Amino acid sequence: MPWYIKTERFRAPAQDMGQHLSAHRHWVRQQQQQGRVVVSGYLVDGHGQPGGGGLMVLEAENHGAALAFIQQDPMILSGCVEWRLQGWIPVMGDLCLLPAQNLP
Template identity: 60%
Template sequence: MAWFIKTEVFCQPRELVTPHLRAHLAWVSELRSRGELVSSGYLVDAGGRPGGGGLMIFQAEDHAAAEAFVLQDPMILSGCVTWQLQGWIPSVGDIRIA
């Protein structure tokens, strides 16, 4: 398994994003309850305020599987974010998603 990172930036007003964000959080919670290695969170500015986007880190077999996975994300399905998918190769240390 390889690690992948999806970053996203809201491209719609917050009030339009909120229902899809709730669906995204429920989706990630369901994945985690099934044992998937996935974590999702907000990107924040220097003051700790949400900055209009997020980051998700997860494992997948390869880039094609990672893309198929993120295309199921309610945030992407809604069209309320622009996003980027990248592979991630840890070079020092490792992470544990609890």
């Protein structure tokens, strides 16, 4: 199944988005528990400090299915991020996805 990457940039400081981030994490866990292959995390700067945005890696049948899926993400529904969805074609290496229990 094809891979897709959603990148996002926060429109407000991360500390102001606790409610939306919590809803996002809950939604991702639900999706994983239902068998969807999806991993989500936040981006950090050169000092390891969060706040710039996030990244999601997912499998979907096609771009339309990936788009329909991520448009359900609470971070997108809240309007607190600018985002972009792109297909991704791995060329070298293996991708090992974290199981749901490893999410913070």
